[in-house]
C-alpha cells in the first residue's frame with residue numbers, strides 16, 4: 001500500500017524516481033507525486049497512474065539531484081491531486097512522503113489547527129509535516145531531531161522520507177510497520193519501499209528496522225539511530241534480485257508471465273529441498289525447528305487472501321499425511337480474538353509480500369504468547385521473513401501482477417514439503433508411500449507445463465462466459481481451497497461476482513442460485529471424492545446450470561455431463577491443487593482481458609496490504 005522512493009547523489013533524480021514509481025505501482029496507483037530539490041523545492045502531483053504524473057511534468061522544471069516520490073493507495077482522503085503525496089509544510093520548505101496510517105492523526109491535527117496550521121489535504125499524512133515544521137520552529141532543532149521528536153508522538157504505522165530546502169545535503173527516512181530499504185550506491189543512495197527500484201543501481205542494501213531513523217547524506221554518509229537516539233550500525237545485505245525478473249519479457253501482462261512461470265517457480269521452490277535418490281525432504285531454513293514441528297500439539301496457519309487459501313491446502317496436507325491437528329486462521333480475525341495459544345503450538349505465517357499488516361500483527365501476538373512462528377514468504381528480507389523465528393522462502397521470484405498466481409503454487413509446494421518432512425519423521429506414512437509421493441512431487445513441474453498447454457481451450461471457454469454476471473466454483477477435499485482461489489481470482493481482476501464453496505455445501509443454500517445463466521466451475525479430478533463430485537455435477541445439471549469441469553485427462557464420465565471440460569494430468573490427490581489451480585488462473589486472466597479490465601492493476605487493490 002503506497003510505494004515510496006527517494007534519491008540523493010550526483011545524478012538527476014527525476015528519471016530514477018519515476019522509474020522507481022513504475023516498479024512500485026503494484027503497491028498503489030490512485031495518484032502519484034514527486035518532490036525535487038534544486039535550490040527550490042518543487043512538488044508535482046497528479047491523481048491517477050504514474051503515467052499521468054509523467055504527462056503532467058512535461059514542460060516543468062524537473063532538475064535536481066535529490067528528491068522523493070510516492071504512488072498512493074488511498075486510506076484517508078479520496079484519491080485526487082490534493083491528497084496525493086508529497087505533502088508540503090506551510091512554508092513550502094519541507095516535504096514528506098508517507099506509507100502507512102497515523103492512527104492518532106485527528107488528535108494531532110486538532111492541536112496543529114489550534115496553533116494556526118492550515119491543512120490542504122484530507123490525509124492523515126499531512127499532520128506529520130506540520131508537526132515536524134512546528135517542532136523545528138519552536139525547539140530550534142535540525143530536521144533529523146524534529147523527525148525524531150515527531151515520531152515519538154505518533155501512533156500508527158509509517159515509512160517516511162523527508163526533504164528540506166534548508167538542509168539540502170540530506171534526506172531523513174524512518175520506519176515503523178511499513179517497509180523501507182536503502183540502497184548504497186557509488187557515493188549516492190536510493191530509498192524505496194522494496195528493493196525493486198534499487199536493484200538496477202546497486203545490490204548493497206540496508207533494510208531499515210522499526211523505530212530506526214536514517215539520515216542519508218549527499219557526502220556518502222549514512223547515520224542510523226533509533227527514535228530514542230541510540231546509534232545503530234547499518235547491516236548491509238546483498239540483493240539476490242535480477243532486473244530481468246522485473247520485466248514482462250514478451251508477455252502482455254505480468255500476470256500471464258507469472259502464470260507461465262509456474263513450472264520454473266515450483267521447481268525453484270523444490271530445489272535443494274527434495275532428493276528422491278536419497279529419499280530426503282530437507283527445509284534448511286527451518287531445520288532448527290524441525291523437532292518443534294514434529295512434536296507440535298497443534299499447527300496454526302495464519303495468512304490473508306490467496307495465502308490463506310494456500311494455508312487451507314496446507315491444513316488438508318498436514319492432517320492427511322503428517323497427522324498433526326491444524327487450524328487455519330485469517331490473520332485479521334486471529335489478531336483480535338481471544339484465541340487459546342500454547343507454547344507447544346507452532347504457527348506458520350504465509351505471505352507473498354512479507355509485509356501484510358494483519359499477518360505481522362498476528363505473528364507478534366502469537367510470539368507474545370510464547371508460540372514459535374515459522375514463515376513462508378516470497379520476498380527476501382521482508383518484515384515477516386525477519387520477524388519470524390525461522391522460515392522457508394518460496395523462491396517464486398518477484399510477483400508483480402496484483403493477483404497472486406505463482407506465489408500461491410509456491411506456497412502450496414512448501415507446505416507439501418513440510419507435510420512430507422513431518423510425515424516421514426513422525427512415521428505417519430510408510431517409507432514406500434513416502435518414496436512414491438516424493439517421486440511424484442518431483443514430476444509436478446512437468447505436469448504443470450502440460451496443464452498450461454490447455455490454455456487455448458480455457459481461452460475459448462472465457463470467450464463464452466465473458467459477460468456472465470456470477471460464477472460459482474465448487475470443489476471438495478483438496479480442491480475446496482482451489483474453488484475459493486478460483487473465485488477470488490475472477491472477482492479481483494474481472495469484477496465478476498464469484499463464490500467458492502465446498503461442492504456438498506451447495507445443497508445447503510447456493511443451489512437456489514442455479515439456473516441456465518449460472519456458470520458453475522467444478523474441480524473434479526479422478527481422486528478421492530470423484531463419485532461424490534460427479535453427483536454434485538448431476539444436481540447442478542438437473543437445475544439447468546452450465547458446467548465447466550476441470551477433470552483428469554482421459555475422464556469420459558464427466559465429459560458426458562459437463563458443458564465444457566479442461567483436462568489436467570493425473571496425479572496424487574494431494575498434488576492436484578498445484579495443477580487444478582492453473583486453468584482457473586488462466587480463465588480469470590482471459591475473461592478480464594476480454595472485459596478490458598486492467599489485469600495487473602485491478603481497481604481498488606494493492607499488492608501489499610500494509611494497513612489493517
Ligand code: F6R
Nearest residue numbers: 305306307351352353356403404
Ligand atoms: C489475491 C491477493 C491477495 C493476497 C493477500 C495476502 O490475489 O493477492 O489476496 O494474497 O493480500 O498478501 P500476502 O501474501 O502478501 O500476505
